[in-house]
Amino acid sequence: xxKIHVTTTVNGEPTEFLCNATDTxxxxxxDELRLTGAKEGCGSGDCGACSVIVDDRLTxxxxxxxxxxxxxxxxxxxxxxxxxxLHPLQKKFIEMAALQxxxxxxxxxxxxxxxxxxxxxxxxxEVRFGLAGNLCRCxxxxxxxxxxxxxxxxxRETAR
Numbered sequence: 001x002x003k004i005h006v007t008t009t010v011n012g013e014p015t016e017f018l019c020n021a022t023d024t025x026x027x028x029x030x031d032e033l034r035l036t037g038a039k040e041g042c043g044s045g046d047c048g049a050c051s052v053i054v055d056d057r058l059t060x061x062x063x064x065x066x067x068x069x070x071x072x073x074x075x076x077x078x079x080x081x082x083x084x085x086l087h088p089l090q091k092k093f094i095e096m097a098a099l100q101x102x103x104x105x106x107x108x109x110x111x112x113x114x115x116x117x118x119x120x121x122x123x124x125x126e127v128r129f130g131l132a133g134n135l136c137r138c139x140x141x142x143x144x145x146x147x148x149x150x151x152x153x154x155x156r157e158t159a160r
Contacts, residue, residue, distance in 0.1 A: 008069040010035070011079025019066035025059075026050045028066035029076060037077035037106040041135070048134030051107035051114075052076050058114040058133075077106035080113060088151045089113055098147040100138035108134045112148045120159075122152055 003018040010033060017032045029035045029052070038061050041049030045060040052061045053075040080087040089112050092098070099105040108131060115122060115130035122130065127148045128141075136144065 004067045006067055006070050008071065009073045010069075011074070011076055017066070021065070021067060023066040024062050025052070025054075025064040025066050025069055025074070026061035028069070029061060029074075032066075035076050035078050038110075039103050039106065041103065041107075046135070047104070048107040048111060048131075049104050051110040051134065053110060053114050056114075056117070058111055060133075075110070075113075077110055080109060087113065088154060089116070089148070092147040092151045092154075093144075096143050096147045096150070098139060098143035104134055104136040104138075108136065108144060112144075112151075116148070116152055116155070120152060120155060122149075124149060127152075 001020055004021060005016065005018055007016050009015060015033065017028055019028050019032065026038055026040055029038055038052055039049040040062055041047035043062050045063040048060065050061040052059055054064065055072050080090060089109050093105065093109065111131050111134050115127065119126060124145060127145050131144065
């Protein structure tokens, strides 16, 4: 089987890779590009551990083919920080201990970013709905929800 040449942007950087027609975006990110933050939890789009943002839309990388990234913008957890400067969500998750084992954390952070990019002033219900596709077996969600709500409030305060 011949490989497909894909030209895309990953975490703000022009990127090229070769993939098989059946390789998922998650396979390409982890195996070809060595971006291992997104995790494979279920392989069926049910857990959110592999969440990335593609052209400003939250996407399960296990459900998208790598070839479909052609000409698109992909943001992974590795692209949330700017050098040593963590994204406010990452800082708040650490500050509030909104993570435990870490398997779901990259996907939850990406989903939270997508939510706040779309809705900078969410209600708690909207945060819960926005993160509903991300399963966590360790935290019980309370600290995660509080962290996202705190970042939203901080960003609104900064914007004033």
